Structures are given as structure tokens and as C-alpha cells.
Amino acid sequence: MKTDDLIRMLAADTVRQRALRTTLTLGLLPSLAFVAVAVWLTLGFRADLSTALVTPLSVARIVLTCLLGVVSTRLALVLARPEGAQTARLWPLAALAGIALGLLVWAFISTPADARQMAAVGKTMTTCLIVIPLLSILPVAALHYVLHRGATTAPLRAGFVAGLAGSGLSAAIYALYCSEDSPLFYVTWYGLAIMGVALISTVVSARSLRW
Amino acid sequence: MVAKQVDAWAQLLAAAKAGDTRACAKFLKAVTPVLRGIVRAKGLGLRDACCQDVLQDVLLAVHLKRQRWDSEAPIRLFLYAIARHKVVDAFRARGHKIDVPTDDFVDVLAANAGTDPTEAAGITKRIRMPNARLAIIFRKIGLEVASVAKTGGALMISQGAVCAALHRALKTLAILTERHVT
Numbered sequence: 435m436k437t438d439d440l441i442r443m444l445a446a447d448t449v450r451q452r453a454l455r456t457t458l459t460l461g462l463l464p465s466l467a468f469v470a471v472a473v474w475l476t477l478g479f480r481a482d483l484s485t486a487l488v489t490p491l492s493v494a495r496i497v498l499t500c501l502l503g504v505v506s507t508r509l510a511l512v513l514a515r516p517e518g519a520q521t522a523r524l525w526p527l528a529a530l531a532g533i534a535l536g537l538l539v540w541a542f543i544s545t546p547a548d549a550r551q552m553a554a555v556g557k558t559m560t561t562c563l564i565v566i567p568l569l570s571i572l573p574v575a576a577l578h579y580v581l582h583r584g585a586t587t588a589p590l591r592a593g594f595v596a597g598l599a600g601s602g603l604s605a606a607i608y609a610l611y612c613s614e615d616s617p618l619f620y621v622t623w624y625g626l627a628i629m630g631v632a633l634i635s636t637v638v639s640a641r642s643l644r645w
Numbered sequence: 646m647v648a649k650q651v652d653a654w655a656q657l658l659a660a661a662k663a664g665d666t667r668a669c670a671k672f673l674k675a676v677t678p679v680l681r682g683i684v685r686a687k688g689l690g691l692r693d694a695c696c697q698d699v700l701q702d703v704l705l706a707v708h709l710k711r712q713r714w715d716s717e718a719p720i721r722l723f724l725y726a727i728a729r730h731k732v733v734d735a736f737r738a739r740g741h742k743i744d745v746p747t748d749d750f751v752d753v754l755a756a757n758a759g760t761d762p763t764e765a766a767g768i769t770k771r772i773r774m775p776n777a778r779l780a781i782i783f784r785k786i787g788l789e790v791a792s793v794a795k796t797g798g799a800l801m802i803s804q805g806a807v808c809a810a811l812h813r814a815l816k817t818l819a820i821l822t823e824r825h826v827t
Contacts, residue, residue: 435768450664517722587730
């Protein structure tokens with residue numbers, strides 16, 4: 435086909451696509467609402483939620499995971515554009531990881547030696563490792579859909595931040611149920627769950643985010 | 646590359662995003678020489694027909710993803726990012742590994758078509774894939790320079806249906822291109 439003919443055909447295609455931000459809002463918000471309802475109905479929010487929300491160590495979980503979710507979502511939107519691969523800055527993620535690790539070290543130091551193991555393993559380690567990834571499925575899928583509608587030239591990075599975003603936000607909601615307040619527990623296990631989801635998301639995006 | 650030229654591109658693409666068919670065609674025609682230059686520069690030694698194939702793949706991608714250009718963002722970055730991504734892909738599919746560093750396109754010289762080589766085989770072959778009605782739409786709009794309205798009349802379907810079918814077909818074309826189906 436002659437290039438001029440192709441151009442003529444392309445120009446005739448005037449179907450417009452929805453803006454990515456709109457697609458994101460329409461996909462992510464209902465997913466997160468679903469996650470919140472699911473946690474509330476199956477696990478229930480913790481009984482002392484109102485106290486926990488004003489306890490620094492406890493609310494730090496929610497704040498950090500929320501921050502991770504929001505920062506990663508914004509990064510995903512940047513990476514969804516072709517030039518995003520050059521302009522996206524990943525250092526906020528490193529900063530958040532640094533803060534989390536700092537908390538972990540502080541908790542390790544300030545917990546008496548004989549209480550450390552119990553604080554780290556807690557009672558809900560397995561629940562945490564299973565439930566957070568399960569809850570992440572819808573939010574991560576919503577983000578993948580947005581990226582798919584986009585035009586990312588960095589599919590792996592995009593998949594990675596999508597995984598971080600979905601699982602971060604889901605972990606924040608999960609924290610409304612979880613009553614393990616020691617960073618020794620939550621930095622370890624929430625962190626592991628989040629990284630696991632991010633890894634799977636990256637692997638999936640290698641194939642799914644081609645265009 | 647002259648700044649005025651780049652500004653003109655930005656204006657045309659903005660109009661094209663808003664649905665202006667003529668601006669869309671003008672935009673694609675305006676960026677074709679530069680894109681052709683990029684493809685030729687990266688595809689040293691490849692046959693002209695192959696370079697034309699890759700160029701058409703890039704044009705298809707630029708068109709389908711035009712809504713992803715943010716009017717505030719520099720259009721050159723947008724265009725070159727797509728071109729780079731697609732060129733690497735396209736050449737790899739044809740068995741040639743190429744390396745395209747990020748700042749490479751700064752001084753690209755626009756390339757003219759010269760004598761049009763034998764019709765690019767890539768897109769033509771993939772167009773045979775979809776059904777008969779789509780083949781008619783392609784032929785009428787692409788080759789016979791019919792309008793969407795006339796094409797709709799010929800097929801006895803609405804203009805909207807023609808547009809929808811064309812859009813779907815172009816997306817399928819892009820998918821077939823990406824999967825390197827020839």
C-alpha cells in the first residue's frame with residue numbers, strides 16, 4: 435500500500451479515545467471500593483480501629499502503603515505515555531522503601547530481644563501473605579487496563595509500578611483489619627506481599643503491554 | 646529541525662485529536678519525511694520496501710496513539726519516543742538487531758520518498774486478514790479516495806458504522822503488526 439493511501443485511511447479514522455485519567459478513575463475507584471467492602475464483609479475491620487488510627491506506629495502502615503499506592507499510580511500514568519520512559523523519576527519509590535526499612539530497623543532496635551520473634555511472626559502472617567495479593571487483583575488489573583490503553587515504551591517499569599500501586603492501595607485497606615502493629619511484622623510481610631505482586635505484574639506486562 | 650515546523654506539528658495534532666480529518670492527514674504527511682529519515686538512518690542497508698513497511702508501521706502507531714499526546718508536552722519527544730519504540734520492534738521482527746540511543750534523533754534530516762518503491766508488502770498482506778466488508782472499506786477510503794459518507798452509502802451502512810469498522814480494523818492491523826504476522 436502506498437504511504438499516501440495509508441495516511442488517507444488513517445485520517446478517516448476519527449474515533450476518539452477516552453483520556454487515561456478518566457479510564458483510571460472509572461477503573462480504580464470501584465476496584466478499591468470493592469476491596470474495602472470485601473475486607474469489611476469477610477474479615478471485618480479491627481475492633482479498636484479508632485484508637486489505632488491515632489497511634490503513630492499503627493497508622494504508619496496505612497500512611498506508607500497509601501503513599502506508595504498514590505506515588506506509584508502517578509508514575510504509572512506518566513509511564514503510560516510514550517515519552518514517559520524518559521521523564522519518569524523512580525526516586526520517590528526508593529525514598530518510601532528507605533522510610534519503611536528505617537522503621538524496621540528502629541523497631542528491631544527498640545523491641546526487646548525475646549519479643550522480636552513474636553512481633554515479627556505475629557498471628558496472621560499467612561493470612562497477610564495470601565489476602566493482600568488476592569485483594570490486589572482487581573486494582574492491578576484496572577491499572578493494567580489503563581496502561582494497555584496507553585502507549586508505554588517501558589512496559590516492564592510500567593508493569594512494576596502498576597503492581598506496586600495496586601498492592602499498596604490494597605494493603606492500606608487490609609491494614610484496617612490487621613491488628614499487627616509492629617513494623618517488624620508489617621514492613622516484612624506487607625512488603626513481601628507487595629513485592630510479590632509487583633513481580634508478577636512486571637512479568638505479565640512484558641507480554642501484555644505491547645502495542 | 647525548525648521550531649516553527651515543530652509548532653505547526655503541535656497545532657495540527659491538537660486539531661487532529663479534536664476530530665479534524667484534514668488536520669490529521671496534514672499532520673501525518675508533515676511528519677512522514679522525518680519519520681522516514683529516522684527509519685532509513687536506523688535501517689542502513691535494508692531494502693527500500695522494508696524501510697517503507699517500517700515507516701508505515703510507525704505512522705499507524707502514531708495515529709492510533711495520538712490521544713496519548715498531552716498538548717502541554719513537547720511533541721518531538723512524543724513522536725520520537727513512538728518512532729524509537731516501533732523502529733526497534735519492527736527491525737527486530739525482521740531479524741535485524743538495532744540499537745537506538747535516546748538522543749539520537751536530534752539532527753535527523755527529513756527524507757523524501759524518492760521514487761516510490763514497489764508497494765510495501767507488510768500492511769497490504771495484513772489487510773487481507775479481516776473480512777470482506779473491511780477490505781472494501783480499506784479499498785474505497787484508501788485507494789479510491791472515497792469519503793466516509795460515500796463508503797457508507799456503497800456498503801449500505803451508516804457513517805458511524807464505517808468509522809467504527811475502520812477504527813477496529815486499524816487496531817487489529819496494529820495488533821497483527823505487533824505480533825509480526827505477515
